[in-house]
Amino acid sequence: MAEDTVGSDASVRRRGRGPTRATDIWNLPSREKIPITLNELGQGIGENTKKLVKFMGTIARNGDLCPLGFKQWTSFPTPRKDIWNLVLGKFEIDNKGRKWVLSSIGKKMERLQVKLESHVV
Template identity: 35%
Template sequence: MANKRLQKLIKNIRRRSRGQESNNRRENDVDSQEQSPSETQNSALESQQDDEEFHEEDEDEVLPSQRQQNRRGRTVMKDVHALHHNDLLHVTFNERGQPYEDLQPVLANYVGTIARNGVLLPLDYLDWRKVPKHKLEEAWKLVIARFKISAQH
């Protein structure tokens, strides 16, 4: 049963990363199209007209819907936090000691959720080297509890 849960987690991760890659490709395709100077001027004039029309509209109706569309929410990594303590995600590293393959973004996002925990790692310190060792060890224990990472890394 644990293997099915891990396989489902990895499958979801792959699907999300493919979606992000396709979004990046679309953005690059739009950016790579070159415009002539006259097209650039026309688009600038159109954007100014759009801005003027926007200010004429009732702002209360437009702004809440835009705010909801542009927000993606916090990264909470529910799948990883919900894993059983016996189920560890095996992270592979390259020759430079950098994680890679499917679990690299999962590890990075999970560490990000830990780093945003103000109780565990307070914002009082401007430099990681000045954070007390016991706080860093607590954070590392949380990472080790979910991921199988060799001692050399």
């Protein structure tokens, strides 16, 4: 009887894609901004929205800007306006997108906390 060897090598670990760093956006010259188009709900649309979402993810994972342990934005130590100004420094986006950007960063932070808590327990 032949032994099935498929998947038997448990020591070989598949390499994931790793965290997004968005270095192209973080290293963007201060005079250069990426334009973002918004829909009627203030949500980003168009090709540059991917870059903004990627950048928001890096903000949410940045422990200096978004420290862990806060369940709500209201108890958050970094003022939301500072995070919004950071986004405005890299992207040309209308103020009607502020709510979408900040809530998206908040959701990304919540997902990160849940993910980290599930690994600890």
